[in-house]
Amino acid sequence: MPLRLRGGGSKDFYGNVPRGEVLDTRGYAGIVSYDPTELVVTARCGTSLLDLEKILQEKNQFLPFDPPHFGPGATFGGCIAAGLSGPRRAVAGAVRDFVLGTKLIDGRGRVLQFGGAVMKNVAGYDVSRLLAGSLGTLGLIAEASLKVLPRPSSERTLRLEAGEGEALATMNRWAGEPLPLSASAWHEGRLFVRLSGAEPAVHAAAHRIGGEAGQASLWNELKEQAHPFFAGAEPLWRVSLPTATAPLQLPGRQLIEWGGALRWLKSDASAMAIREAATRAGGHATLFRAADKSAGAFTPLDPVNARLHKALKAAFDPAGILNPGRLYADF
Amino acid sequence: MGSRLSVVSALRGFLPARAVLHEEEDTRPYECDGLTAYRQLPMVVALPETEEQVRRILQACHAMGVPVVPRGAGTGLSGGALPPGDGVLLSMAKFMRAVRVDPVARVAVVQPGVRNAAISELAAPHGLYYAPDPSSQIACTIGGNVAENSGGVHCLKYGLTVHNVLGVRGFTIEGEPIVLGGEALDAPGYDLLALAIGSEGMLMVVTEVTVKLLPKAQSARVIMASFADVEKAGDAVAKIIAAGIIPAGLEMMDKPATRAVEEFVGAGYDLEAAAILLCESDGTSEEVEDEVARMKAVLEGAGATRMTVSGDEAERLRFWSGRKAAFPAVGRISPDYYCMDGTIPRKRLGEVLNFIAALEKKYGLRCPNVFHAGDGNLHPLILFDANDAGQLDRTERFAAEVLEKCVAVGGTITGEHGVGVEKINQMCVQFRPDELELFRAVKHVFDPAGLLNPGKAVPTLARCAEYGRMHVHGGKLPHADLPRF
Numbered sequence: 001m002p003l004r005l006r007g008g009g010s011k012d013f014y015g016n017v018p019r020g021e022v023l024d025t026r027g028y029a030g031i032v033s034y035d036p037t038e039l040v041v042t043a044r045c046g047t048s049l050l051d052l053e054k055i056l057q058e059k060n061q062f063l064p065f066d067p068p069h070f071g072p073g074a075t076f077g078g079c080i081a082a083g084l085s086g087p088r089r090a091v092a093g094a095v096r097d098f099v100l101g102t103k104l105i106d107g108r109g110r111v112l113q114f115g116g117a118v119m120k121n122v123a124g125y126d127v128s129r130l131l132a133g134s135l136g137t138l139g140l141i142a143e144a145s146l147k148v149l150p151r152p153s154s155e156r157t158l159r160l161e162a163g164e165g166e167a168l169a170t171m172n173r174w175a176g177e178p179l180p181l182s183a184s185a186w187h188e189g190r191l192f193v194r195l196s197g198a199e200p201a202v203h204a205a206a207h208r209i210g211g212e213a214g215q216a217s218l219w220n221e222l223k224e225q226a227h228p229f230f231a232g233a234e235p236l237w238r239v240s241l242p243t244a245t246a247p248l249q250l251p252g253r254q255l256i257e258w259g260g261a262l263r264w265l266k267s268d269a270s271a272m273a274i275r276e277a278a279t280r281a282g283g284h285a286t287l288f289r290a291a292d293k294s295a296g297a298f299t300p301l302d303p304v305n306a307r308l309h310k311a312l313k314a315a316f317d318p319a320g321i322l323n324p325g326r327l328y329a330d331f
Numbered sequence: 332m333g334s335r336l337s338v339v340s341a342l343r344g345f346l347p348a349r350a351v352l353h354e355e356e357d358t359r360p361y362e363c364d365g366l367t368a369y370r371q372l373p374m375v376v377a378l379p380e381t382e383e384q385v386r387r388i389l390q391a392c393h394a395m396g397v398p399v400v401p402r403g404a405g406t407g408l409s410g411g412a413l414p415p416g417d418g419v420l421l422s423m424a425k426f427m428r429a430v431r432v433d434p435v436a437r438v439a440v441v442q443p444g445v446r447n448a449a450i451s452e453l454a455a456p457h458g459l460y461y462a463p464d465p466s467s468q469i470a471c472t473i474g475g476n477v478a479e480n481s482g483g484v485h486c487l488k489y490g491l492t493v494h495n496v497l498g499v500r501g502f503t504i505e506g507e508p509i510v511l512g513g514e515a516l517d518a519p520g521y522d523l524l525a526l527a528i529g530s531e532g533m534l535m536v537v538t539e540v541t542v543k544l545l546p547k548a549q550s551a552r553v554i555m556a557s558f559a560d561v562e563k564a565g566d567a568v569a570k571i572i573a574a575g576i577i578p579a580g581l582e583m584m585d586k587p588a589t590r591a592v593e594e595f596v597g598a599g600y601d602l603e604a605a606a607i608l609l610c611e612s613d614g615t616s617e618e619v620e621d622e623v624a625r626m627k628a629v630l631e632g633a634g635a636t637r638m639t640v641s642g643d644e645a646e647r648l649r650f651w652s653g654r655k656a657a658f659p660a661v662g663r664i665s666p667d668y669y670c671m672d673g674t675i676p677r678k679r680l681g682e683v684l685n686f687i688a689a690l691e692k693k694y695g696l697r698c699p700n701v702f703h704a705g706d707g708n709l710h711p712l713i714l715f716d717a718n719d720a721g722q723l724d725r726t727e728r729f730a731a732e733v734l735e736k737c738v739a740v741g742g743t744i745t746g747e748h749g750v751g752v753e754k755i756n757q758m759c760v761q762f763r764p765d766e767l768e769l770f771r772a773v774k775h776v777f778d779p780a781g782l783l784n785p786g787k788a789v790p791t792l793a794r795c796a797e798y799g800r801m802h803v804h805g806g807k808l809p810h811a812d813l814p815r816f
Contacts, residue, residue, distance in 0.1 A: 037569035038676050060575055089516065096522050097494050110765045118674040119487065119706040120746035122480050122529050123754070123761055124789065125773050126493065129525035138521075150575035172435050176459065178546040178615060200617035242514035244436040261516045283515040299519040304507050308776060309520055315772035327520065 002324045005136035007046060008073020011082045013289055015135050015326045016297045025077050025140065032143060033117070036061055040100060040117045042145040045077025052076055061148045064092035068223045077141045083133020086223035087183035087194070090175070090243070090258035092149075096132035103143040104131065107317025117145040136323040137331070138316040152182065152196035156206050159214035162191040164247045164256070171259040172244050179205045183219055186256040187229055192218055222257060229255045229264065235290035237265040237274055241283035250277055264288075271295030296329060333395035338375050338419065341391045346384055352376040361420050364405040364412040365467075369752050373400070373414030380425045382502075382538045389536060390506035392419055398782050399504065401532040403443065403475030406467040408670070409751030411478060411531045411787055418782075423474050426538065429453050437544040438497060438514055443474025443537050447481075450542060459544035462489035465747070466655065473540050480529030482747040484580045484654070485611075487705035489545070491747075493528040498541040504783040509535055526773070531749055531788040534777040548613035551579065552623055553647050556630045557604030557637040561585055561700075562681035564606035567633035568704045569677060571610065574629050576622060580611035581705030582654050585684075588661070588699035588712075589653070595660035598653025599646075601637050608635075608704065609650055657701045658712070665697075665714035669730050673737030674708045674746035686736050687711055694725040708746035709737070735760070750788040758790050 002020030012018060029046035036059040043052055049069055056062050066086025067079045080102075085094040101115030104127070115121055115128035131141055162170060167186040171193075174181060180197035192214050195202045221227040230236065234252065241248075243261040248254065252267025267274065271287060272295075278285035284299035301309060306328075313320065313331040320331065333341070335353055342351045352358050353375045363370045379385045392399045398418030405412055414420040426442035429449070433439070434457035439450055447468040450461040464483035465471055471481070477499060480492045489495070498512030512524035527534050558564035564583055571578060584592070584607055589600040600607055610630070612622040623640060630638060641647035653660075661668055675683055684700065691698050697714045713729050715722040734744050734757060744750075744757045758767065770789040774781070 035676075035678060037573045038678060039572060040676075083517075083522075093490070093494060094517065096525055097490065106769070112766045112769055113763075114766065116741065116743055118676060118742050118746070120482055120491065120674050120703070120708045121743040122747060122749050123743050123745050123758060124750070124766070124770050125534075126480070126525050126529050127769070127773070129493065130522055132522060132525075133517075134521055149577060150572075153575065169435075172437075176434060176437055176457070176546050178458075178549050180615070180618070197614070198618045198621045200621050201615045204615055204617050240515040240517050242436055242438075243516075244433070258516065282513055284519045286519070301520050302510070304503070304509050305511075305520060305523070308509075308523065311776040312521060312773070315769070315776055 002321050005081070005140050005323055007075030007078035008048075008071060010069060010071030010074040011078055014082055014084075014297070016293055016329060018323065018326055020321070020324065023140070025075060028142060031055065038117070039119075039148055040145055041148050042117055042143060043076045044143050045075060045141050047076040049074040049076055049079050056148055057151070060151050062151050063098065063146065064149045065089055065095050065098055066092070066223055067095065068225070070224065076144065080132050080141050080144050081134060081136045087185065087219045087257060090184070090261055091182050094132070096129045098147045099128045099132050099144060100147055101145040102128040102131055102141050104139040105142050106139040107319055107322050111142070115145070119147065135326045137313060137327050139322065154199040154202045155182070155194060155196045155216065156202050157192060157194050157214035157216045157218060158206060158209055158211040160191045160209075160211035161189060162186065163189065164254070167191040167256065168244065168247065168260045174209065175243070175259050179208065184257070184259050185218070185222055194219060227255070229253065229266070232266055234266045234268050236288045237267060238286040238288040239263040239265055239274070239278050239283060240286070241278065241281050245281045245283070248277055248281070250274060275299050298328065301328070333397045335374050338392075338395065338397055341395065342375065342377055342388060342419070345387050346377065346379065350378045350380070350384075352378070358420075361402065361405070361414055361422065364402070364407045364410060366408055366410040366413070366751065366753055369410045369413050371414050371416050373420035374417055376420045376422060378422045378425055385421070385536060385538055386502050386506045386508070388419065388421060389502050389504055393505050393780065393782060396780065396782065398785050399536070400784050401474070401478070401536050403472035403478070404446070404467075404470050406471040407475060407479060407749060407751065408672075409745070409749040409753040411749050411751035411784070413752050413787075415785070421536065423472070426474070430539065432457070432544075434459060436514065438541055439544055440539060440541050441473055443477070443540055444472050447471050447473055447476055454544045455547075458547050460547050461542050462495050462545050463492050473542065474537050477528055477537055477540055478530065478532040479747070479749045482703075482706070482708070484582060484651075484703065486703070487581060488577050488579050493525055495543050496524070496528060496540060497543055498524065499527060499537045500539040501535045501537040503535055504778045504780065512541070514541060531751065532784045533774055533788060534783070536783070548579075550616045550619050551611060551613035551647060552619055553580070553609055553611040553641045553650050554623060554626055554630065555600070555639045555650050556608045556610065556635040557601040558606045558608070558634060559604070559636055561606040561684050563634045564608050565677070565680035565684070565704070567608060567630055567635065568680075570629050570633045571626055574625060576626060576629070578610045578626065578705060579613040580609065582609040583607070583702040583704040584654065584657065585700045587697060588657055588701050591664050591699060592653040592657055592660040595663055596652050596656045598649055600653055604636065609654060654701065661699055661712045661714070666716040666718070668715065669713040669726050671709065671711050671713075671730055671733055672745045672748040673734050673742055674706065675737050675740050675742035677704070677707045679740040680704075680707070683709065683736055683740060687733060690729050690732055694729045696722065696725060696729055698729070703746070706746065707742065752787060755788065755790045758788070
């Protein structure tokens with residue numbers, strides 16, 4: 001009997017359409033350990049992401065990959081299984097970069113532990129990082145240990161006027177300089193950057209970059225897709241590209257993040273056209289939000305990768321009961 | 332399984348004669364990597380120069396059922412590149428080309444035989460560098476770094492190899508081309524790149540690596556702080572982090588280690604201190620000034636008895652030179668030493684160091700300690716004389732107890748040196764049978780016939796005997812001139 005692993009359901013929209021009997025993870029909640037000086041938090045999958053972030057904030061720490069919640073019910077386990085990161089990702093790294101260890105329940109119901117709660121660990125294959133973004137198809141992430149970091153003591157958002165091509169060039173140029181950048185975005189002729197770090201460094205960098213003061217709330221609006229760009233009925237595509245890729249020539253509206261490496265596209269163009277453009281540029285396109293996901297949420301894999309994916313799925317979940325079809329239709 | 336002559340003849344069907352070695356005098360240099368206690372003459376050594384040659388070697392070996400062991404520079408410390416006596420050692424040493432450096436996108440595409448330090452040299456004209464800096468960076472290759480998920484002294488802030496490699500290209504053991512990751516920040520499907528990095532050459536053969544380049548910090552300064560006891564030094568590390576500071580480097584050495592080093596390189600360490608900390612700050616000059624001041628205040632509050640801040644780049648490098656020379660320096664004061672590589676939660680440092688001190692008495696052996704304090708990665712070095720059989724036996728039991736302790740306090744048997752052949756038995760203690768079975772299943776997905784680097788990293792027997800160690804005889808580490816972390 002297929003199982004649909006589910007936390008708060010805040011990311012039900014993500015990936016292919018979920019099916020199976022709901023296994024609600026929220027009952028298995030709570031922080032297992034958190035010692036700020038170790039820079040590690042270990043929590044159970046059903047822990048509210050909001051609560052966890054509050055606890056970190058009390059100690060002036062945070063999850064540096066800026067996980068989107070997409071709803072008040074977001075859970076810690078769902079955050080790792082979805083593998084989604086927010087505006088800070090281009091600089092700080094993604095979910096997988098902060099996963100240190102996991103306790104997993106595989107498709108046979110075995111409880112397995114990989115990695116640990118230490119920064120460096122090369123004993124065995126890195127199964128824990130593999131689980132980030134696996135959408136629950138390899139196992140239920142029962143517990144996980146993540147690296148956390150101190151919050152930057154100072155932040156500033158700046159706004160400049162720039163066309164798309166100019167903005168891409170500028171973001172990439174700045175990223176090649178030793179500036180305390182923590183996020184960047186472009187939309188409709190406006191380039192936004194966030195500087196984070198020690199006040200003297202932020203101050204000096206703001207002077208170097210120029211522009212006007214911007215709204216700090218922008219970054220949360222982008223992370224949670226509350227920004228007006230994300231409204232509207234057209235399908236939302238998440239196009240992940242080499243950072244310096246020239247402006248995409250596709251119909252629709254665009255919003256750029258991650259210094260150019262992430263292009264959000266609201267477009268009615270065909271899945272094939274969008275995926276071809278992304279693949280040609282060395283990236284891939286995910287059908288992020290859409291009423292119709294028949295084109296498949298994710299870019300199809302090449303034959304070797306497809307074979308390895310299916311075989312890995314079979315190794316972790318031989319009966320194929322965990323979130324079947326959520327990542328790719330055939331496993 | 333192929334005989335030597337049939338393998339040689341099959342490979343010479345498409346490789347020039349000079350690229351296929353099988354005479355003992357030619358294969359001898361490949362008999363071990365940096366872990367010289369383990370030696371094995373490879374049946375055949377292949378030295379391909381092109382991806383097509385790699386593909387054909389793998390296809391041919393797969394068809395004949397012949398094991399293949401990939402090798403980079405052979406500087407690894409866990410025997411990951413120990414050759415197969417019945418197979419082909421695949422040297423990637425000729426893959427030395429930098430394919431491309433893109434200063435705008437801040438990536439470098441290089442072949443696996445390119446040295447770690449060479450990548451930063453290529454990037455330097457653009458004000459960029461490749462962050463992971465393992466000990467042997469002037470000799471070790473990026474291909475080997477990918478296999479081992481190598482670290483260095485700047486991991487806490489800048490990450491390991493897995494955080495700095497964007498993509499790899501290569502072949503499965505069957506000779507099928509495989510591409511994982513790329514120049515985008517993520518790829519569709521499972522994160523197979525994360526699985527491949529640190530897989531000790533058991534899942535695929537890498538023929539090209541795409542790495543992330545970072546802007547070089549404007550400035551860097553290091554504080555050398557002295558402490559009257561090691562626990563205070565350990566507490567100081569926790570206090571720096573509690574103050575919201577992530578130093579670019581954070582290293583600790585105890586008195587026996589600083590004394591050995593000082594005689595060797597004259598780094599200017601405080602020889603009266605029970606332990607010293609090296610705390611580095613990097614960034615814009617404003618950032619560094621601010622952070623150094625804050626770190627000094629924390630260190631002072633934590634009981635530092637003396638502090639020196641590097642005044643210029645030469646002094647900064649001198650402070651680091653001692654730390655980097657710690658292994659060879661210890662090699663000079665003892666006929667042999669065992670190097671361990673356990674990682675522990677930092678807060679257990681005092682407990683583990685006291686435990687080690689008690690073991691020194693129990694076994695009658697000395698054990699200087701160098702410690703990647705920021706990462707919790709310990710390198711205790713047990714000094715012994717291998718010519719005294721009793722000492723060797725005591726050293727083995729000493730090492731076993733230390734690594735057992737690392738696992739017991741919630742740590743791991745290896746932080747950065749890898750499992751290889753060296754710690755394969757200890758894997759049985761850190762992991763339970765079901766977990767080891769899953770590792771074997773993962774291996775089977777990529778290599779059903781079990782021909783790629785067989786017998787490494789994942790034990791096939793549930794035999795848990797002794798723990799990891801690096802055996803260095805007569806102070807002679809291979810590449811003894813290299814700094815070691």
